[in-house]
Amino acid sequence: MNPLILENATANVASPVLVALDFSTADAALAFAARLDPSQCRLKVGKELFTAAGPQLVEQLAARGFQVFLDLKFHDIPNTVAHACKMAADIGVWMVNVHASGGRRMMSAAAEALANYSQRPLLIAVTVLTSMEAADLAEIGITVPPQEHVLRLARLTRDSGFDGVVCSAQEAPLLKAELGQDFKLVTPGIRLADSAADDQRRVMTPVAALQAGADYLVIGRPITKAVDPLAVLSGINADIRAWQLSQA
Numbered sequence: 656m657n658p659l660i661l662e663n664a665t666a667n668v669a670s671p672v673l674v675a676l677d678f679s680t681a682d683a684a685l686a687f688a689a690r691l692d693p694s695q696c697r698l699k700v701g702k703e704l705f706t707a708a709g710p711q712l713v714e715q716l717a718a719r720g721f722q723v724f725l726d727l728k729f730h731d732i733p734n735t736v737a738h739a740c741k742m743a744a745d746i747g748v749w750m751v752n753v754h755a756s757g758g759r760r761m762m763s764a765a766a767e768a769l770a771n772y773s774q775r776p777l778l779i780a781v782t783v784l785t786s787m788e789a790a791d792l793a794e795i796g797i798t799v800p801p802q803e804h805v806l807r808l809a810r811l812t813r814d815s816g817f818d819g820v821v822c823s824a825q826e827a828p829l830l831k832a833e834l835g836q837d838f839k840l841v842t843p844g845i846r847l848a849d850s851a852a853d854d855q856r857r858v859m860t861p862v863a864a865l866q867a868g869a870d871y872l873v874i875g876r877p878i879t880k881a882v883d884p885l886a887v888l889s890g891i892n893a894d895i896r897a898w899q900l901s902q903a
């Protein structure tokens with residue numbers, strides 16, 4: 656693992672928010688990140704930005720103190736996914752993910768590939784994309800309700816040695832009850848009460864998602880496309896803090 660990244664990555668992040676940096680250039684992503692404080696959020700680098708800017712961008716964000724979720728959703732044969740996860744760990748990312756529908760052998764290979772890292776990224780598997788609803792699943796031959804399929808894939812993920820799953824916050828109460836508090840739930844599809852849902856289908860507001868049991872909130876467009884992104888992020892963090900204090 657890159658020692659510079661280990662030295663710089665912020666350990667104390669006071670918020671469960673992961674800002675999705677869905678930008679098309681490194682310059683745009685770095686300019687946006689320069690406005691953020693690494694103690695106030697983590698960052699997610701997905702397929703668009705990684706394809707445009709590559710591992711150097713991830714290293715630059717980490718060198719600025721951000722913990723980075725590399726959201727490439729690996730889905731391939733076990734050998735390929737295992738090696739891809741090792742490359743992600745070598746860049747120094749804080750979290751990396753695969754598709755749970757790649758199956759037990761694929762996920763076990765990924766977990767084994769990272770087993771000897773002294774400080775490995777959190778290993779997470781995507782269950783059912785938050786953009787999908789029952790009708791989308793039916794078209795690909797999955798006729799059970801989304802929550803049932805999410806639970807099935809989450810159980811497989813846990814049994815394959817992973818740390819948690821990507822799911823919607825709507826499934827969080829069921830997953831926490833069935834899989835325990837320590838199994839991490841990473842939830843995109845987060846929308847403010849007045850945000851457009853866009854292409855997301857299984858959505859929830861930030862505080863409702865935490866109440867439901869989400870550990871991390873992935874938020875992209877409601878922050879990045881806002882007129883004042885920092886004000887939106889600060890407002891979300893303030894609402895979360897107020898809710899946390901009300902629970903203490």
Ligand SMILES: O=c1ccn([C@@H]2O[C@H](COP(=O)(O)O)[C@@H](O)[C@H]2O)c(=O)[nH]1
Nearest residue numbers: 675701783784785843844873874875876
């Ligand atoms: O099920 C999933 C898995 C990943 N994502 C990613 O999260 C963000 C969400 O962005 P918004 O702009 O807040 O919709 C995006 O990068 C997706 O690739 C997801 O939405 N759902």
